[in-house]
């Protein structure tokens with residue numbers, strides 16, 4: 001019997017596991033793939049540093065040799081310009097190009113070092129329910145029970161679908177195509193770029209010494225050809241085939257309920273134009289960890305009063321997710337509205 005089961009060992013899952021462990025809860029984390037495993041989403045805003053510090057991984061991340069950058073090249077409604085992150089008395093702020101296989105490994109290792117039990121590879125099959133409450137998970141390695149199950153399994157919404165929760169969309173279906181190329185591209189050496197055009201936008205970034213990542217999103221229903229590659233990478237060598245991801249703006253109506261919390265992409269997805277997915281995954285993981293520790297602590301203090309305090313904490317967490325999703329949604333809507341009328345009518 002565990003206090004918490006976390007399904008998924010991405011940034012959201014590891015952050016939640018660390019936060020729960022710090023609150024002295026017994027945590028089991030289930031990850032279906034052996035690590036290291038690949039994920040897109042290397043570019044991290046400097047705002048992630050205080051969170052990594054709180055999780056106790058900042059030193060390890062700083063020592064990992066990830067590329068750093070001072071801002072982004074942006075061509076949106078205006079001509080191409082460099083937008084720096086900013087600076088303060090400590091100096092210029094830098095983002096990270098964190099290779100996800102390594103970054104996610106650092107976070108998971110931290111959770112393991114603290115005492116979180118990790119079962120890789122272990123596939124969560126379905127939740128176990130009792131009187132409308134999630135009480136455990138049936139997995140490829142047997143059945144595990146816990147007071148709370150956290151879904152950190154990403155944007156295919158494992159738990160929301162199993163519980164029949166409402167997945168609400170806020171954009172037309174949006175599919176991003178992404179890929180990697182090897183070689184040298186001097187103009188992309190120092191900072192990533194996002195370039196909008198009449199049909200969508202293209203993101204390009206140098207993510208390792210000789211490796212570059214691109215993402216293309218079309219606002220129109222035109223499909224992006226499998227062989228498509230950004231012009232600036234035309235002379236570089238494609239690494240594997242490009243892939244697609246569903247980045248339709250969406251969130252779950254009730255991201256927490258009796259015995260469960262949804263975090264990271266499992267709770268909400270926006271397209272990656274803002275490069276905030278990992279930051280939000282970590283923030284929501286830490287927030288859920290805090291909420292769960294409050295529930296279990298209050299339960300221990302006021303025996304028999306679990307339902308009341310649990311419902312209050314659940315409401316607060318749901319509101320927090322709705323608030324930040326609503327804020328980011330409004331910001332993204334404003335940004336897209338800056339583009340041409342043609343885009344505006346097809347995007348939202």
Ligand SMILES: Cc1cc2nc3c(=O)[nH]c(=O)nc-3n(C[C@H](O)[C@H](O)[C@H](O)COP(=O)(O)OP(=O)(O)OC[C@H]3O[C@@H](n4cnc5c(N)ncnc54)[C@H](O)[C@@H]3O)c2cc1C
Pocket residue numbers: 007008009010011012013030031032033039040041042043044122123124125152153154155158176177178215245247263264265266272275276277278279281
């Ligand atoms: C093309 C593209 C580019 C992006 N670029 C950026 C970027 O530059 N910066 C940024 O911050 N974000 C970016 N993102 C978003 C970012 O990738 C996600 O927001 C982030 O990975 C979410 O983290 P997570 O922990 O919620 O989920 P994930 O990283 O998806 O982790 C989920 C984990 O759960 C495991 N899992 C799934 N199902 C099960 C199961 N049934 N049982 C057990 N384990 C399971 C998976 O193996 C995986 O390890 C991008 C996304 C895309 C598609």
